[in-house]
Amino acid sequence: MTLLSTARSVAVRVRPYLPAERVVVARAFDCALGAAAWFVPAWLLTVGTPLPVIGVFGGLWLVLGRPEHGRRLLAAAGLDATAVRHALAVAGVTVWTLAPIVAPLSGVPVWAWFYLGVLGIAPYGGRGSRPDALTVLLGSALGPLLALVALTPLLAAGGLVAGLQTVFAITAALGVLSLSLGVPRRPLAVPTLSLAALTERVERLSRADRRLLLADGWTRGGLALVGPVFVAFSIQRLGDGMGEGAAVVAACLALGVVAAATVHRLLPRLRAASVWTPPTLAVGGLVVSTTAPLAVLLAPATPLAFAGTFLAVGVGQAGWTVLADEVDAVLGDHHATYRAARAVGLALAASVGGVLFAVDPAVAFVLASAAGVVGTGNYLRRVAA
Amino acid sequence: MSGPAVEYLTARLRGAFATLLRALATAGRALDPLAIDHLTVARLYVVFGTVAGLWGATDAMALRAEALTPGPGIWPAETYAGFFTTHGVTMLFFFATPVSFGLASAVLPRLVGSDRMAFPRLHALGFWLLPPGLLVARAPALLDLLADVGLLGFRVRPPVVGWTLYTPLSVQAGTGVDLLLVGLSLASLSSILGAMVVFVTVFEERTVPWARLDLFTWSMLVASVLVLFAFPVLESAIVVLLSDRMLGTGHFAPPGGPMAFQHLFWFFGHPEVYVLVLPSMGVLSYVMPRFAGRRLFGERAVVYSTLALGVLSFGVWGHHMFVTGVDPRVTASFMAVTLAVALPSAIKTFAWLTTLWNGAIRLEPPMLFCLGAVAWFVVGGVTGVLLASIPVDVVYHGTYYVVAHFHFMLVGMVAFGLFAGGYYWFPLLTGRKIDARLARAHFWLSMLGVKVTFGALLALGLDGLPRRMATYPVRFAPMQTVATLGAFVLGVAQLVFVWAVVRALLVGDPAGDDPWDLRDRAVEAREWSSR
CATH class of the missing domain: 1.20.5 (Single alpha-helices involved in coiled-coils or other helix-helix interfaces)
Known part of the structure; x- marks a missing residue:
């Protein structure tokens, strides 16, 4: 029993530093949901959902995923208790699991069930459940990374449809487990918004600061055009059917997560290195946002090329953080209102992106890059000024 | 650098x-492979059984993942068939039986007033046959996987014959079946040795008079007698089957061979069900009174019902063969005996429920699992009574209805009973207390999982969906999805159990000499008082 005694003594020593099992399980649920969420538009595309509907779906998620909208909605409906939010997210992912089955029986199209599910999932606010998870997970990439790594063989074995449905089912089970263990309390912070105050603040901004907002709006708008279909289009390019590329894209996303996490670990040191480092990082991030859509469109359809693209996107996340910090600094207390307003704009961009993608993927991706160029130009003019 | x-x-x-x-x-x-004291061997049995159970559970998860979509999904059809074969074999031979005998090894000496199990070396040998048995039985799937990833130059196809090994399929199937048979043979030999030890311990080591013998010991005694009569038949069938496969003999060749094999197999197979269920029934009869604050109602009747189940279990094997063309006069007698099984089962259920009546019930984790087991036993029993009727069986034979019925029994009753015993005797096995909060989460999630999974399978069976098919018509997809969701919940529930055990082993509070506060409740608990 020496082994057990040794293990016991180690366990007693490390116990104070370990998170409780309910925290671990809740985090596992978040990460599984976040990993699955990347592939939802691709899944919808595979089962024949019209592209504009996918665009609107992405837009809806962008809006509801923002605490300024989703949480306010929950609070208004009296559903703001942590356990209720969690239960709604579990119900949402259960609806997603059942959607392909219920749709033919009910006569309601499958995408409508996904819309219903996202109403529960998007406002949940789990760290891994947002569509822009890469920017959120920076400090702790292990969970999302593990989730994506676990997802890869399932997608490889079952293809996108069966593989992802299995992931939904596992995620729902994890959610039920998390509920049964007790959900860690996350206080619901509902930001106060005032559009009039934001307008007043923006009017008083210098020309250079306005250029910053323009840069932010253009580049994020460009990305939002193709954001919901970015993964779907990558999968489409990598394989003849939607199943073959899914596992490769999952692996590429995992690579992107590692890159993002690594760069963010270095970010404080990079920022302190020189006065020119932050703007250089921001420009780097914007350049990535400009070139990534083009890269997905034009790069050879090989796993290596796509891995490079996702790696660059991961590294570029550092630039986005710098940019977001600059915007917050410029707007002061009004940044929540700005983000809320921006989310509505981005939702519109995502919806338009769906239509453009339906016309021709090249149109959507080239326009996304063009918007990125305009945004980068504005930022460079600000820096030059 | x-x-x-x-x-x-x-x-x-x-x-x-x-x-x-x-x-x-x-x-x-x-x-310590040389340890022969009963508690060490018991721990080995229980740990091994738990590991095997988790391995078998992954097969179930793989099966349910495939059934999520109607068409070909995650696995090829052959792999699916391999999974349900290894799932059945692992759960029956390497999970449920070893855990039952492990619990018995831990407590039986204390319950019969002895300080050891009889034949300690044979007892230890019985355990040490199991690990090679499991590895050999599951080797084909492992070897196939190694071949898939290019680490092996040859390929051994996993056995795709189901745990029933029906001939002529099992005679014709690939070499994986040979390994499976050798593994099963080792497991069956291990069970025979374990049963011998239990039987002799109760008869020869006992100092407690028969009249005061507890219900768990009675159940283990009857189960061990069933093993001693049934498993040699399986062992013989395996040897003959191996001879057919390797030496070219034709004992199980058509036209009569397949029927002969089925008779041999089910003469072992149905008592095997009682070998599994009797220990759990014994746990319920033993544990429930301790958390109800009163003696078991109708103790003597429960002992007789245990003996009756043991006897009847050898007279019902033909109900597995109602659709094979056996003479109707013979099948009618099997139907009658099968229906008669309901009587002792009902006596037990009545006794458990009346024990609760006006009791000072404490819903500790062992008691929760006991109550869950009674609930699922009723569901599994009622669905079983329907199957005992020939006209109903003819309709539902080979459908998911049968799968749901025996899973309500084997998971709902057997596994829940073993969990009840496992939680109750955990302090005895480890000297630690288990976290009741995690144990409760384990219980409720398991209840939910069993209800949703096997309830959905029952509905699928009533709708006529055949079992053991990797693909199925689209109209069955909704219930299949519900079943898979339930199965995954059941799966994560078992992870909670594993975590609860690991946590208790590492940082659990010491159990003390009265871990369930029984001393002041006037309930005899010999295993604690003799610590």
């Missing part, structure tokens, strides 16, 4: 290697 960096890395690697060697050495000492 600079010199200091190389030195640093070398030193770290050397340190890691030394740590690994030390860990291996201590693990070797802790396992």
Whole structure:
């Protein structure tokens, strides 16, 4: 029993530093949901959902995923208790699991069930459940990374449809487990918004600061055009059917997560290195946002090329953080209102992106890059000024 | 790389290697293959059974993942068939039986007033036959996987014959079946040795008079008699089947051979069900009164019902063969005996429920699992009574209805009963208390999982969906999805159990000498008082 005694003594020593099992399980649920969420538009595309509907779906998620909208909605409906939010997210992912089955029986199209599910999932606010998870997970990439790594063989074995449905089912089970263990309390912070105050603040901004907002709006708008279909289009390019590329894209996303996490670990040191480092990082991030859509469109359809693209996107996340910090600094207390307003704009961009993608993927991706160029130009003019 | 960096890395690697060697050495000492005291062997049985159970559960998860979509999904059809074969074999032979005998090994000496199990060396040998048995039985799937990833130059196809090994399929199937049969043979030999030890312990080591013998010991005694009569038949059938496969004999060749095999197999197979269920029934009869604050209602009737189940279990094997063309006069008698099984079962259920009546019930984890087991036993029993009727069986034979029925029994009753016993005797096995909060989460999630999964399978069976098919018509998809969701919930519930056990072993509070506060409740608990 020496082994057990040794293990016991180690366990007693490390116990104070370990998170409780309910925290671990809740985090596992978040990460599984976040990993699955990347592939939802691709899944919808595979089962024949019209592209504009996918665009609107992405837009809806962008809006509801923002605490300024989703949480306010929950609070208004009296559903703001942590356990209720969690239960709604579990119900949402259960609806997603059942959607392909219920749709033919009910006569309601499958995408409508996904819309219903996202109403529960998007406002949940789990760290891994947002569509822009890469920017959120920076400090702790292990969970999302593990989730994506676990997802890869399932997608490889079952293809996108069966593989992802299995992931939904596992995620729902994890959610039920998390509920049964007790959900860690996350206080619901509902930001106060005032559009009039934001307008007043923006009017008083210098020309250079306005250029910053323009840069932010253009580049994020460009990305939002193709954001919901970015993964779907990558999968489409990598394989003849939607199943073959899914596992490769999952692996590429995992690579992107590692890159993002690594760069963010270095970010404080990079920022302190020189006065020119932050703007250089921001420009780097914007350049990535400009070139990534083009890269997905034009790069050879090989796993290596796509891995490079996702790696660059991961590294570029550092630039986005710098940019977001600059915007917050410029707007002061009004940044929540700005983000809320921006989310509505981005939702519109995502919806338009769906239509453009339906016309021709090249149109959507080239326009996304063009918007990125305009945004980068504005930022460079600000820096030059 | 600079010199200091190389030195640093070398030193770290050397340190890691030394740590690994030390860990291996201590693990070797802790396992102690030569230990023959009953508690160490009991721990080995229970740990092995739990590991095998988790391995078998992954098969179930793989099966349910495939059934999520109507068409070909995650696995090819052959792999699916391999999974349900290894799932059945692993759960029946390497999970449920070893855990039952493990619990018995831990407590039986104390319950019969002895300080050891009879034939300690045979007892230990009985355990040590199991690990090679499991590895050999599951080797084909492992070898197939190694071949898939290019680490093996040859391929051994996993057995795709189901746990029932029906001929002529099992005679014609690939070499994986040979390994499966050898593994089963080892497991069956292990069960025979374990049963011998239990039987002799109760008869020869007992100092407690028969009239005061507890219900768990009675159940284990009857189960061991069933093993001693049934498993040699399986062993013989395996040897003859191996002879047909390897020496070219034709004992199980058509036209009469397949029927002969089925008779032999089910003469073992149905008593095997009672070998599994009787220990759990014994746990319920033993544990429930301790958390109801009163003696078991109708103790004597429960003992007689246990004996009756043991006897009747050898007269019902034909109900598995109602659709094979056996003479109707014979099948009618099997139907009658099968229906008669409901009587002792009902006596037990009545006794458990009346024990609760006006009791001072404490909903501790063992009691929760007992209550869950009674609930699922009723569901499994009622669905079983319907199957006992020939006209109903003819309709539902080979459908998911049968799968749901026996899973309500084997998961709902057997596994829940073993969990009840496992939680109740956990302090005895480990000296630690288990976290009641985690145990409760384990219970409620398991209840939900069993209800949703096997309820959905029952509905699928009533709708006529055949079992053991990797693909199915689209109209069955909704219930299949519900079943898969339930199965995954059941799966994560077992992870909670594993975590609860690991946590208790590492940082659990010491159990003390009265871990369930029984001393002041006037309930006899011999295993604690003799610690």
